[in-house]
Amino acid sequence: MNADAGRAAEPAWALELDCRGMRCPAPIIELARRYTEVGIGELVAVVATDVAARVDVPAWCRMRGQEYVDEAVTTDCTPAYVVRRVS
Amino acid sequence: MTTPAYLDAASSEPLHPAARETLLAALEHGYADPRRLHGPARNARLMLDNAREVVASCLGVRPDEVTFTPSGTHAVHLGVLGLLAGRARVSPVLARGAVEHSSVVHAGDWHAARGGSVIELPVDREGHVVASALSMESLGVESLGVVAVQAANHEVGTVQPVAEIADAVDAPLFMDACAAAGRIDLPTGWATAAVSAHKWGGPAGVGALLVRKGARWRNPFPGDDRIDERSLGFENVPGALASAAALQAVTEARAEIAPRQHALVEEIRTRVAATVPDVEVVGDPDSRLPHLVTFSCLYVDGEALVTELDRRGFGVASGSACTASTLQPSHVLAAMGVLTHGNVRVSLTLDATADQVDSFLTQLPDVVRAIRAQVDL
Known part of the structure; x- marks a missing residue:
């Protein structure tokens, strides 16, 4: 996911959820x-510490x-868990 | 109507009546040093030997294969590290299941910090170590020192294919049987094993290391000059005898206890799945320990769940991160790839009743609903 060289700063996901600092299950x-909020087939990234x-x-x-796509990282090196909405 | 219940027997079973009675009598007479040559010492020695024979007979091993230890954890450390010491010239590699108890994980970390290496054997979604993936090629190692696989998992109950794994690898196997001993027949194929008395209704502070005849075991610790060269420290004679009495009692009653508990847990698995929306009941549904089950509720805070159940009289454990001293989710649930939040482990005491289980199952859906209602979904 998001492996396009040089495009890391411009994520391919349609929605980024900033969950930094939140604890499970938040x-x-x-x-x-x-x-x-995203269309079917589009990606959501859960950015969580x-x-x-x-x-x-x-x-x-x-x-x-x-659909779970992959784990990526944001530009500040926080894990981003990428999900594709399929329904 | 509520019937409160302690539903955390897998953390510690209440002291069995047979153990209590034996413990009180043994405290009176089992005080002397069993190595000495006088009368009180001979009494203590007889009690210790008697305890060893009973435990051996209940676990299907020889008396000289049983060593009492100060805890199940200590028995695990001796079992893992002593086998590794015996294999030092062959290989420093420990392969352990990904869902092993933390005592096995810590023994592995200790081994790695002293120049050894540790690899993790993956598990499937139900928590079984995958026996077909155990060749040296697929493990990516050139040699294998010791394999460590539990008899059954302490959090989800899944019984491991120990004998099959022992057959598949060219290395001696350590089996952590702390969750399984007294509950199910132990599998074969292992070289060393560990059990823990307070899991079957004995007192805390008593474990046993089992070393099969012919296993190449070397003491990984300084050692001592006691009756049993594998252990250390002054023998806990009353504790050992009380543990043996409890194990004998639960072994003799197992034909009645195990099917009853298995059916009660089946009831929990079925009704939780049917009455709580968005829940995942995990572990092998059939080939499992009779007395425990784990499930996770989506969108529910594990700490809130445990706290509210406690308020209503139910004591349960949880593998959710927010309930752990480490604030890490259970490594068992993580390795299986199942939901870690909103997690509850229910484990039945030997005398758990259908009323207790029914009361818990009646209240659980309300508890989950109330916690979910606090978040706007």
Whole structure:
């Protein structure tokens, strides 16, 4: 995901959710609340410092029938968990 | 109507009545140094040997394969590191399951900090170590010192294919049986194993290291001059005997206890999935420990869940990060790739009743609903 060389500063996701500093399950609640703001087929990035998000974003995708794409990093090196809205 | 319940037996089972009775009697008579040559010492020695024979018989091993230790954790450390010491000239590589108990993880870290290396064996979504992926090529190592795989998982209950794994690898296997001993028949194929008495209704402060005849085990620690060269410190004779009494009692009653608990947990698995929306009940649904189950509720704060259940009289454990001293989510749930927040582990005491389980299952949906209602979804 987002592997285009030199394009790291210009993310390919349509929506970035800033969940820095939030603790579980707040980043997942934020994702559930807002993922419908993007169109079907588009990407949402959950930018989270909470380590539980690394497991819980893919698990949410599996439980809610959405597609987990990959883990990327933002320009400030915070993990970004990228989800594709498929329904 | 509420029937409160302690539902955290997998953390520690209440003292079994047989253990209490034996402990009180043994405290009276088992005080002397079992190595000495006088009468009180002979009494203590007899009690210790008796405890060893009972534990051996219940676990299906020989008495001289049983060493009492000051805890299950200490038995784990001795079991893992002692096998590695015996294999030092062959390979420094420890391969351990990704869902092992933290005592195995810490033993591995200790080994790595002293020049050894550790690789992690991946698990599937239900928590089984994948036995078919155990060749040296797929593990990416040139040699294998020791393999460490638990008998059954302490958080999700999944029984591991220990015998199959032992067959598949060319290295001795350490088996952490702390969660499984007294609950299920132990598998075969291992070289060393560890058990913990307070998990089956014995007192805390008693574990046992099991070393199979012929296993190449070397003491990784300074050692001592006790009756059993594998252990250290003054023997806890009353504790050992009380632990043996509890193990004997639960082993004798297992044909009744295990199916009853298995059915109660089946009831929990089914009703939680049916009555709580957006819940994930994890672990192997069939090949599992009879007395425990873990599930995770989407959008629910684990600490709030445990606290509210406690307020209503139910004591449960949780693998969610917010409930852990480390603020890390359970490495077991993470390795399985299942939801880590809103997590609850329910584990039944030996005398848990259908009323307790029903009461818990009746209240759980309300508790989850109330916590979810506090967030605007």
